[in-house]
């Protein structure tokens with residue numbers, strides 16, 4: 001049984017989708033064994049507690065370096081014997097130290113079709129730039145922001161009457177499908193990284 005940690009800063013709808021996929025056996029051979037947030041008030045922590053999943057807040061202090069913060073996170077992950085890390089709206093850039101500690105075992109969900117609209121507001125940026133198509137990307141995490149090898153992507157059409165809210169809604173629906181699907185592929189050992197590409201075995 002693989003042990004997944006979910007790192008998130010906010011609402012945790014993606015955590016809910018993962019928990020549900022485990023329950024419905026859409027993800028087999030794995031469970032969410034830990035949730036970490038950098039924000040004490042993040043609803044994702046309450047959500048984890050409701051499901052009896054260990055939930056830990058690791059808040060960053062102002063004078064702390066990224067590496068020092070990540071040392072606390074990695075310590076917690078090792079303590080819980082975590083095999084895979086899922087960044088689901090974790091609003092911190094992770095350090096090379098963290099990437100090395102879990103090389104090719106960290107995935108991130110981004111609300112745009114990478115490499116377009118990187119950064120903290122992928123949905124707003126796509127709207128602002130008048131994109132007609134945007135979407136969702138799940139990728140492995142490397143040392144650069146929103147950059148690691150892409151695993152799965154799915155497009156969303158931006159309609160003339162779309163607002164930030166309506167676009168976000170459509171994107172979230174897709175995220176809740178794509179993230180559990182990616183986790184299942186990872187757990188089954190079906191993802192092979194070949195340079196910048198991820199090959200998906202049958």
Ligand code: GRF
Pocket residue numbers: 008009010011012013014015088089090109110111172175
């Ligand atoms: C998602 O849109 C994800 O793509 C982004 O942050 C959001 C997290 O949503 N990185 P939630 O907390 O899972 O509801």
